[in-house]
Amino acid sequence: MANQSPLDVYLGNDWTRHKADFWRAMADHVSQADAGQVVLVMVGLPARGKSLISGKVKRYLQWTSVKAEIFNVGKYRREGTPHPDAKFFDAGNPEGEKARRAAAEAAVADMLKWLKDPANKVAILDATNSTKSRRKWIYEKLEEARMAHCFVESKCDDEELIMANILDVKTTSPDYVGQNPEEAARDFRDRIKMYEKVYQTIDESEKHLTYVKVTNIGHQVVINRIQDYLQSRLVYFLTNLHIKPRSIWLSRHGESEYNLEGKIGGDANLSSRGFQYAKMLPELLRRSGLPKDAPLTVWTSTLKRTNQTAEGIVEEFGWEKLQWKALDELDSGTCDGMTYAEIADQYPEDFKARDDDKYNYRYRGGESYRDVVIRLEPIIMELERSENVLIITHQAIVRCIFAYFMQVDQAKSPWMEVPLHTLMKLTPRAYGVEVEKFKANISAVSTWRPKGSTAKHHEAGEADTVVGEVVANGHGNGKEEEQKNGTN
Numbered sequence: 001m002a003n004q005s006p007l008d009v010y011l012g013n014d015w016t017r018h019k020a021d022f023w024r025a026m027a028d029h030v031s032q033a034d035a036g037q038v039v040l041v042m043v044g045l046p047a048r049g050k051s052l053i054s055g056k057v058k059r060y061l062q063w064t065s066v067k068a069e070i071f072n073v074g075k076y077r078r079e080g081t082p083h084p085d086a087k088f089f090d091a092g093n094p095e096g097e098k099a100r101r102a103a104a105e106a107a108v109a110d111m112l113k114w115l116k117d118p119a120n121k122v123a124i125l126d127a128t129n130s131t132k133s134r135r136k137w138i139y140e141k142l143e144e145a146r147m148a149h150c151f152v153e154s155k156c157d158d159e160e161l162i163m164a165n166i167l168d169v170k171t172t173s174p175d176y177v178g179q180n181p182e183e184a185a186r187d188f189r190d191r192i193k194m195y196e197k198v199y200q201t202i203d204e205s206e207k208h209l210t211y212v213k214v215t216n217i218g219h220q221v222v223i224n225r226i227q228d229y230l231q232s233r234l235v236y237f238l239t240n241l242h243i244k245p246r247s248i249w250l251s252r253h254g255e256s257e258y259n260l261e262g263k264i265g266g267d268a269n270l271s272s273r274g275f276q277y278a279k280m281l282p283e284l285l286r287r288s289g290l291p292k293d294a295p296l297t298v299w300t301s302t303l304k305r306t307n308q309t310a311e312g313i314v315e316e317f318g319w320e321k322l323q324w325k326a327l328d329e330l331d332s333g334t335c336d337g338m339t340y341a342e343i344a345d346q347y348p349e350d351f352k353a354r355d356d357d358k359y360n361y362r363y364r365g366g367e368s369y370r371d372v373v374i375r376l377e378p379i380i381m382e383l384e385r386s387e388n389v390l391i392i393t394h395q396a397i398v399r400c401i402f403a404y405f406m407q408v409d410q411a412k413s414p415w416m417e418v419p420l421h422t423l424m425k426l427t428p429r430a431y432g433v434e435v436e437k438f439k440a441n442i443s444a445v446s447t448w449r450p451k452g453s454t455a456k457h458h459e460a461g462e463a464d465t466v467v468g469e470v471v472a473n474g475h476g477n478g479k480e481e482e483q484k485n486g487t488n
């Protein structure tokens, strides 16, 4: 490919020739390295973002094909006590204590049962676990089951964040269904006070535990005794999290000459309509609501069509632009530069195999969607750390990034329709990701191919321009768990 990254230049032709093998090896290595199991034990007062963190961890793990599940003690407690008032949570209330202990025991028992299946990798015990004696009990249970653990304490002194969590709980927790919202908020604050009376942060006396302490979600992270690969990956992820308001804008490049010809891959220039889209992108961004004070960084792939699309924006706003090799389009190996009809003709078995399992099918000498997700992991880590970012990339890459944020399952994500000349704005909210779409009024071919079809890319009609199904899947960060489970 004409546009080589510094890494390509440094490593020379061998690297360029063997990069698909490299990503393949990485993908295989990562799945092998995931062999262990671990329990993440959440610790912290109510309204400190434990469920938010649990949801984000689960979303991240599932996207990388690591099976993860959240066990929320509140859900078990609610079976016996669906609408408790604050006094129920008073440590001096023996009945409340007994019921809460029973709920914790039931959750841990179910969790250990779930972990009996070696395919299940990460269990997240979402509860306050706010006393040393409760943590000692959990630690002993996990030691007895020979299960690795990692306590994750979420501390928070940011009043705004606490208030946002209280507001969310009072409106979404099943504990307060049908209650006056003001009364619910008052009761929830009293509940927090009950926990504050007995809360013990993890300290020196618990040095034997593996733990991560996160203050104000990502502001400060303290780690202790992190032991294996999976734990380190999780710690790295937790270190990168933040909850500052921001948006991520996602767009494919403008229509390319290859898109017009129905060819896949390659490094073609934009078509004249593609250039029009590039010109219009600054206006489209303005329409979507630009961040007032915070700057925006533009990320592109190393290919010409994404860089040409970014030119107008960089010129107009002077924002920093970064090129990422990892954002290059899915490598179609020996099929690069062919039309779908040519592939079906020359490699009929491959064409069918791809339709049968598009997520796992790996092009000869190229990549699968699974491989792409592995190489996008550093991009996701960087995105979690970053504030406002505009990503201009390719069809398969947009699908994988979108699938991460919106938890689209692996069988569906490679078939999602991502129209050209459409800007998407993803805004993480307390318990989900909001998606807005802004369509440029510039026609383009549709490169979406339904299963079985070998049709050449056709002019997009109205129906093609809706991302539809995808948006409906939109909960991201544990909202579903929280709505079902509430606090314990």
Ligand SMILES: O=P(O)(O)OC[C@H]1O[C@@](CO)(OP(=O)(O)O)[C@@H](O)[C@@H]1O
Pocket (backbone or CB within 6 Å): 252, 256, 258, 259, 263, 264, 265, 266, 329, 330, 332, 393, 394, 395, 396, 414, 447, 449
């Ligand atoms: O996985 P499928 O659906 O084939 O889509 C990926 C394809 O999308 C295309 C367009 O058809 O990407 P791009 O947006 O970079 O032009 C091909 O280059 C690429 O192979």
